Amino acid sequence: MTKKELQILIGKNIRRIRLEKKISAQELASRCNFEKSAMSRLEAGNTNPTVYTLYKISQALDIKIEEIMQKGDL
Amino acid sequence: MTKKELQILIGKNIRRIRLEKKISAQELASRCNFEKSAMSRLEAGNTNPTVYTLYKISQALDIKIEEIMQKGDL
DNA sequence: AAAATAGTTAACATATATGTTAACCAATGA
DNA sequence: TCATTGGTTAACATATATGTTAACTATTTT
Numbered sequence: 442m443t444k445k446e447l448q449i450l451i452g453k454n455i456r457r458i459r460l461e462k463k464i465s466a467q468e469l470a471s472r473c474n475f476e477k478s479a480m481s482r483l484e485a486g487n488t489n490p491t492v493y494t495l496y497k498i499s500q501a502l503d504i505k506i507e508e509i510m511q512k513g514d515l
Numbered sequence: 516m517t518k519k520e521l522q523i524l525i526g527k528n529i530r531r532i533r534l535e536k537k538i539s540a541q542e543l544a545s546r547c548n549f550e551k552s553a554m555s556r557l558e559a560g561n562t563n564p565t566v567y568t569l570y571k572i573s574q575a576l577d578i579k580i581e582e583i584m585q586k587g588d589l
Numbered sequence: 590a591a592a593a594t595a596g597t598t599a600a601c602a603t604a605t606a607t608g609t610t611a612a613c614c615a616a617t618g619a
Numbered sequence: 620t621c622a623t624t625g626g627t628t629a630a631c632a633t634a635t636a637t638g639t640t641a642a643c644t645a646t647t648t649t
Contacts, residue, residue: 444567451566465595476639481597488636491563491606492525492584493518507581510566539625550609555627562606565636 449486451495454509456484458502472501523560525569528583530558532576546575 442450459469470480474497482488483498492506499506516524533543544554548571556562557572566580573580 442570447567447570467595475637477596478598478640479636479638482637485597489565489567491565491636492569493521493563494637495566496516496521506584510580510584541625549607551626552610552628553606553608556607559627565606568607 444489445486448489450512451490451509452484452486454512455498455502458504458508459484462502464502469498469501473497518563519560522563524586525564525583526558526560528586529572529576532578532582533558536576538576543572543575547571 456466459466466480466484467477470477473480473494483490483494495509496506499509530540533540540554540558541551544551547554547568557564557568569583570580573583
């Protein structure tokens with residue numbers, strides 16, 4: 442699993458969960474206190490996020506941080 | 516949970532698992548292709564690691580990345 | 590048609606993670 | 620005693636994540 446593949450997996454997980462909860466990327470970004478552009482960057486897999494960024498997102502989505510990481514069976 | 520608390524939790528998890536597997540910090544660092552000083556920094560909770568760094572460590576420890584994150588019930 | 594909402598992308602500054610070296614300290618073994 | 624092993628800490632350069640603004644597209648609403 443390359444770094445890029447990992448980033449893409451995480452981005453897809455975030456988007457999937459966000460859509461399941463029917464939250465706009467704008468709203469999620471706002472809950473995390475960053476701009477929608479940063480959220481877009483993350484969901485597109487263009488960044489290798491820090492664990493604290495993932496933590497903030499998981500809090501905003503009301504899920505465990507592990508859920509953002511799983512599915513691809515890391 | 517502050518950023519620092521999260522970092523410390525992750526550092527402790529890594530150290531605990533590493534010791535359970537009886538691997539030296541030096542050896543673990545080497546498996547991840549970084550220096551022992553960087554490993555020490557991580558285990559001490561002095562850094563907010565990227566997900567790829569955690570991924571490399573989880574591979575070196577032969578565990579799932581989730582294991583590094585859990586226990587503190589994030 | 591105009592305004593609002595949702596998202597993407599590029600560019601930029603700034604903060605910080607990473608990678609490294611070197612100087613240390615302890616404990617242990619030759 | 621000296622060398623080795625395991626770990627810590629500081630300092631530094633470099634890469635990159637974060638935070639932001641702005642321009643842009645598309646869709647929907649008034």
